[in-house]
Each structure stands twice: as C-alpha cells, then as structure tokens.
Amino acid sequence: MKINKKVSGLMVLSALVLAMSTSVFAGTTDTNTIPKMGRHMQNLEKIAEEKGITVEELKAQMEKEREEKLAALAAEKGITVDELKAQMEAERGKTPEERLAALAEEKGITVDELKAQMEAERGKSKEERLAALAAEKGITVDELKAQMEKEREEKLAALAAEKGITVDELKAQMNRQDGPGRKGLNPIKRGTK
Secondary structure, eight states: OHHHHHHHHHHHHHHHHHHHHHHTTTTOOOOSSSOHHHHHHHHHHHHHHHHTSOHHHHHHHHHHHHHHHHHHHHHHHTSOHHHHHHHHHHHHTSOHHHHHHHHHHHHTSOHHHHHHHHHHHHHSOHHHHHHHHHHHHTSOHHHHHHHHHHHHHHHHHHHHHHHTSOHHHHHHHHHHHTOTTOTTOOHHHHTTO
16 A cells, blocks of 8 residues: 555656646747747746746746655655655656556556556546545535535635736636647636536
C-alpha cells in the first residue's frame, strides 16, 4: 500500500508540474509568429506586471513554490526532496509500457489485468465515479457535489483575489480562453459541463 501511495504521489506531482507548465502558455493566442521561448517570456512578463514585480522576482517566486510543493510531497512520502526528484527523473525516463509493468507488479497482477482494471474504470460514467468517491468519503453524492462546488468557488475567489479582479471577471476571462482549438484547457469550465 505504501508503494501505491508513492506512485499516486508521483502521478499527482507530475500532473501539478504539467499543469503549472501549461498554465504559463494558456494566454498565448498566436502560436505561429513567436518562438516558443519568446511566448514564455511574454507570459512571464505579463504575469509579473499584473503582480507588480519583476520577471526575476516572479521566477524566484515560482521556483520557491515548486520547491515547497516538492518538500511537502517528499515529507508526505517520508523521503527527502533529492530522493523524490530522483524518483521523478526515473519515472520520466520510462516508457508507458514500463510504467504499466511497474504498476502491475506493485499491485501483484499482470499487465493485462491492470489494463482491464483501467478500462473498467474508464468505462464508468461520471455519476458512477462520483458515487464511488462519495461512498469512500461516507457522504451522499449530493453532499459530494456541494462540497466540490464549494471548493471550486473558493479556488475561483482566491485566484480572482490574487489577480485583483472579481470572480465574474475571472470567469469571463476563462470563457474567452476556452475558445476554438483550446478545448479542455479551462479546468474550472470543464468541471461544470
């Protein structure tokens, strides 16, 4: 079970790192005229300007937040940050097949059995997944939905406050960013569909 927690933690951390890196590019609209690093710098400059700090201060702030998240995850797993980074690097080098084989081995099943489990999980409807999560938490589906909506609104309020705008303005910005060709980039909107 401890290994499953480690793998789960690595997956969560990987998702966070991916989310952090893709959110920097979320405001970019013209991808053909600006080299990749140029777009990245423009976004950093824009964010820094919105926060009233320099790009260097923003980079330092982002690195500090990243290190804090790594430290928290490492502490949760009972390992050092260096050990966590080594684990992440090792995971990054594996092929999808190797990751499946490792996960199957940890669960004590074959890769085919793991794939069947994953397929069955994917086949569940949203309501079935919500019901399973609610049962796991010992609450009703309606209570879970209310809890999730409350958390969503709190995150929106915090993000809006960070940007110095209202929640309605933030929602409008997010709806504009979730235009053609950008389906799924807006996690708040995706959760309401």
